[in-house]
Amino acid sequence: MRPILLLLLGAYLVCAGQHSHIVIYTATKGVPGFPEFVAATMVDGTQVNYYDSEIKEVIPRQDWVRGAVDEQFWQRNTQIRSNVHQVFKNNINTVMERFNQTQGTHIVQQMYGCSWDEETGDVDGFDDFGYDGESFLSLDLKNLRYISTMPEAHITLVKVNNNKALLEAKKQYRTQECIEWLKKYLQYGKSTIERKVSPQVSLLQKDPTSSVSCHATGFYPKEVTISWQKNKQDHDEDVDLGELIINEDGTFQKTSTLNVKPEEWKMNVYECVVEHKSRTIRSILTQDKIRTNYAPVPIGIIVGVIAAVLLLIVIGVAGYKVYQKKKGFKPVNASDDGSNNSAHSDPKA
Structure with missing residues (x-):
């Protein structure tokens, strides 16, 4: 299972010759001075858009991004992020119950997206969830199922793996739509993404x-x-x-x-x-x-x-403070509270 590392969560780094398109969600509870919810989209480690629960809108992080999307993109994705925020608020409470916790500082994270090898044409996708520092639920795209080694994830595991339509939708997004967005971003952001800057x-x-x-x-x-x-x-x-x-x-x-x-x-x-x-x-x-x-x-x-x-703030890794206190962190399914799955469907970008 791919580990979710707090300091690197915003930059899931693929091998040389590959490109990646990643969306990161971070929801916190009891972390003063940080937004309750943060979302960021990364292409090859470059942040292309950002949202948090305080500014309440998706904003571009690169000038060239505006040319890669339609005019309704920002409003549409702002609504999606707002819906996901509500789901994640419920998820924190649900997972706290799973771990028999009633108070404290907690964080739920999701990292999903795709990668594309420009030389071989191979594509791959991932969907990882975290709670308080540890990875505990991940998508096995090859076998089209979620896997976990944590007993607290069992309820979620059974629920999502029995939802074949959801699994097929996850696969379709990661192997087709996500790849299309990745290639479009690479085309428009070529001068930025393919630049060389000396150390x-x-x-x-x-x-x-x-x-x-x-x-x-x-x-x-x-x-x-x-x-x-x-x-x-x-x-x-x-x-x-x-x-x-x-x-x-x-x-x-x-x-x-x-x-x-x-x-x-x-x-x-x-x-x-x-x-x-x-x-x-x-x-x-x-x-x-x-x-x-x-x-x-x-x-x-x-x-x-x-x-x-x-x-750490920009990409929503506010959980670093949690990590310093607890030296650990554990994932969870974003729909594990039984919320409407459409409210947490994969964003269209």
């Missing part, structure tokens, strides 16, 4: 005795390799590679940390190598190149960190 690379250190991190940010597309060399030889030991994080502007950032003592890297030649489609950047680790907490940090790094935090 900004910095060597960072908290204090004179701590590990040194090689931080790359602001790059696009997402494929990047960050490695270390010692005296011109590949060095894989004592290295921790961080997760890929999407910035608010649609670019990405990633960090690789070298865990060796300062006296070790000062006596040898350590080099961070960042390989990206735009170019390869090499940074030799020397004291004068390190940025620390006791020296000014480049504005690019500050902007990147702020953008990453903002994105």
Whole structure:
């Protein structure tokens, strides 16, 4: 079952050569300062439209999106998002009952969409649900059924798997209509989605005795390799590679940390190598190149960190605060309260 990771939920990253069209719903309860419901549509990791329960309308996130949709698109999808919001409000209460919970901070998420391999023509679709940090219900498109390892999902599992018409509709959307929208967005957004932006690379250190991190940010597309060399030889030991994080502007950032003592890297030649489609950047680790907490940090790094935090709100991953408190999160069927399925039918984009 595909795990739902809170920090990456807004950017379900497919393999190189593939394209993805993803819709993410996030509903929260007891999370102050965040919208009760957020919806975002992503194409190849680029956010193309956004809705939340405070602004109460679907808005474009890219200028080119307006040319890809009809004039009624925004009003039509605003109504769909509003309906889904009501369903998700009920779902949180229903799932809380499943887990014998009566209060607390909770989050329900759904991530669904499709992927298309431009080289082979292969298509795939997915539909994952989460509750409080863990994936517990996912669509097995090949066998046209939902699967789960969580006993709390049993009621939902039986209900949806007995609804053959619903399953066929899910398959039709993910293998046909979703793919059509994906190709249309790729056509209109080609200049943005296929752009190449070089990374900004910095060597960072908290204090004179701590590990040194090689931080790359602001790059696009997402494929990047960050490695270390010692005296011109590949060095894989004592290295921790961080997760890929999407910035608010649609670019990405990633960090690789070298865990060796300062006296070790000062006596040898350590080099961070960042390989990206735009170019390869090499940074030799020397004291004068390190940025620390006791020296000014480049504005690019500050902007990147702020953008990453903002994105957690922009794409509705408000549950990150829940994750920090609980270190976990669990999914659920969006129709598991028995609501009208049409109110939560897959959006037409």
